[in-house]
Amino acid sequence: MTGTGTSAYGIIGTGFAGTCALWHVVQRLTDPRRTLSLGPSAITIVTVERGPVNGPGYPYAKGNVQLPHRCNNEAGTMGIHGNDFVDWLFESKPRLIKDDPELVLETHPGIDLGDWQPDDGEFYPRALFGRYLEERFQETVKRARTHGIDVQQYVGHDAIDGYPTEQGFAVCLRDLKTGRQFTVDGFDRVLLSTGHWQSKATDALSGHGGYIASPYPPDAMQAAVAEHIQSRCARDERPRVFVQGMGPSGIDAIMTLCGAGEFTYTHDGHIASYQPAVRAGDEPLSIVAGSRCGFFSPVRGPLAPYEPHYLTEDQLAEIRRDHQGHLKIERILELLDKDLCRATAGAAGWNDMQNPRYHCAKDKLTSDLQDSYTGNLIHTIALKARRMRFYSRLAPSDKATYDRFLDTHFIRTAVPMPAANAEKLLALMDAGILTTVRQGYDAPRIAVGEDGGFRITYQGDEGGRATMRADCVVRASAQDFRMENHPSPLVQSLLGRGEIVPHAEEGYATGGIALDARGGYRALKRVGDVCVPSPHLSSYGSLVRFWQHEHNFAAAFVEAAERVADDWIGVATAASPWPAAVDGTGLVSTEKGS
Structure with missing residues (x-):
């Protein structure tokens, strides 16, 4: 704990988001160029994961993938830092060829395995990416322990409650095998990286056979x-x-x-x-x-060399000046239409994103495979527009319009499909x-x-x-981001206690929890009639507001992990940019993780 010569961090959920966070926190704690006020032996990291292993999380876990299930993004964009996934593929090449050749041949059918060279632009099986995350997680744990950091891993455990105490923040855990419940107390910082979820809401078909x-x-x-x-x-x-x-x-x-x-x-x-x-x-x-x-989803190649000419930050700033600080979705679509028409010489505009000019899905798939030039331009512009993060600056009524009618078109256009899946x-x-x-x-x-x-x-x-x-x-349709339908007992307990709050603007709930408006990924908590930054809880991924519209790609997870890691390292250095947690006696638990 701060002020007592110890520091404790907790990561709840160790899929892609949690593994990113662990790697960046440990990288900073073990960087010889950094000066910490605490020695490594005074630092404890606790990880909690429902699944049987750390790293893959739900989307890449062995039980949730089959060989034909591909990643949604190219290998070169999916590392927990830099081009690390592709680097791992090169490192692991002899072992993969010997032990798991099917994971290579699924992406490179008919190749002589001895000639295989990992490709930045390929969509590899999710099972392969899960293997990468699992190995990088354990390598990071080993690195931390080599430097004297205490890492406690609770796999097969569910976090069911959390609350502040005199020692800092306490998290209640349940062993999913035995049902035993216990509490780990004394956290300075806790990351909620629980990932995607299956809504607990039921519809009229739930429970019906078939x-x-x-x-x-x-x-x-x-x-x-x-x-x-x-x-x-x-x-x-x-x-x-x-x-x-x-x-x-x-x-x-x-x-x-x-x-x-x-x-x-x-x-x-x-x-x-x-x-x-x-x-x-x-x-x-x-x-x-x-x-x-x-x-x-469309079949797309690499991003086209086109930078938006109309939909620019200067234009967005002008719209905000005209509308009391808000963006207007109509103006954004007008600018987007102009860029699409300019890039394609009039061959495509916003209406083609909204209503593709094809009789059926088969015709569009065939066209995507045969001629991807125009499609790549549309994909590039839609992706760059989405990554301008305009959604957060829309007026609440426009957010509702975007959520109901427009996001589906941006997602469908921006998320690529491997050509092999189209075939x-x-x-x-x-x-x-x-x-x-x-x-x-x-x-x-x-x-x-x-x-x-x-x-x-x-x-x-x-x-x-x-x-x-x-x-x-x-x-297999879109996720429900309403917080009242989140199945996690921890999330529901934190909501009930006011330790996290749903994000809403003028009565419109965008989905996800609220974050500190100053930036970063500190969750907001309710204190009386106001919301203030939590001294303990951070979160990123699908749990937080706007993520599904502005950050739902691998590089955004890495950026968020870096920001959280920088925040957390303030606990172990002489100065922290955030309010320090309450002083106490350090991490206290009735059980020890592995």
Whole structure:
């Protein structure tokens, strides 16, 4: 604790966000160029993770990935610092080729493994990235302990409560195997890096047989679908599964459902066809993917060499001067439209982002693969616009409009898809396995028919509404960021105590918790009728406000980890830019982590 010659840090959740934080904190604590007022032996770091290992978190954990599930970003953008993921691939190359060649061949089919060179621009399997995070986490723990820092790891534990004490901040933990509960007290700083979550809110379909609320874990989804369609298969009827959502999670769901079949390849490593795994005379599974817009994420190459000419910081500053410090979404879309038209010589504008000029998803996938020049320009401009972080400066009413109607277009355009996934989707379509539908933005919710099947309403070829029946529905659509639906008992306890508060502006809740308006990632807590920066809690990732709109890419996690680490190191140096935590006797626990 500050003032007693000890310092204690806690990291709750050790996926990508928590692993980033650990690496940057330890890097600063062990940097010989830094002068600390505390010796390493006076510093304790405690990590808490629900899963069986530290590092992968939920998205990259072994039980939540299958071989065809790819990362959403290129390898060169995914390191916990610099180009570290690609560096690790080079370091691990002999071991990966010997022990896990399938992880390499999935991305580089047909290659002579001896010739493999890790590629910055490739989308590698999530299982491979999970391996990287797990190893880097343990290497960081080893480095810290080598320097005398006490690192305590609680894997398979859930954080269920937290509150300030005379010793600092206390966190209550529960062992998920035994149910035993205990408290670790005396933290100076705690990072809430709990990652993405499955909303605890239930909809009208929850609990209905055949409704799968998430495509993860994939084995569980496969088993649930297989069990529910047994009767249809027994009657020699072709079963149909509706995948609700056409983003990365929807693509994962499709690949999982088709995992028993086999893709064939051309001599140069492209997808040639798909052969379903069915017995002679049996009907293969029919998969229908749908979303409001009816299109998958685009196939994109490297960012195009275009800098916005109209949508610039100077223009945004002018809009704010005209509107009492706020940005207006209409003006932003006008500037975005001008940049799109300028970059593409009039071939595309905002309306093409909003309503792509294609009859169906298959046509767009084919176009993306054949000619990506215009698409790369649209992707580049949309991505750069999003990373200008304009959302936080919108008026609350415009934030509501953006959330309801516009973010889906930015996400769909800015998040790329590996070309191999596009080829696989087309092969599934050619094989008669996969079709797609556009549900529209005002379609009725999925209903349950009298026969127990699901009724999905979509836009027919003539523009009117049509209905189909499905045996199963796999929900792979957007995350619910409303804090009241967060499933974590820790988050709900902290909300109840006022140690964190939902972010709201003029009555509109943007989703996520509020952070200190001065910058950084210090959470706000409620004291009486006002909110003040917490002396203990920091957070970044999907738990915090605006993250899904402005920071949801790997480099933003790294930037946040660096900011948090710099804040925390103030505890172990002579001067801290933040209020010091209450003095006490150091970290106190009834148990010790590994």
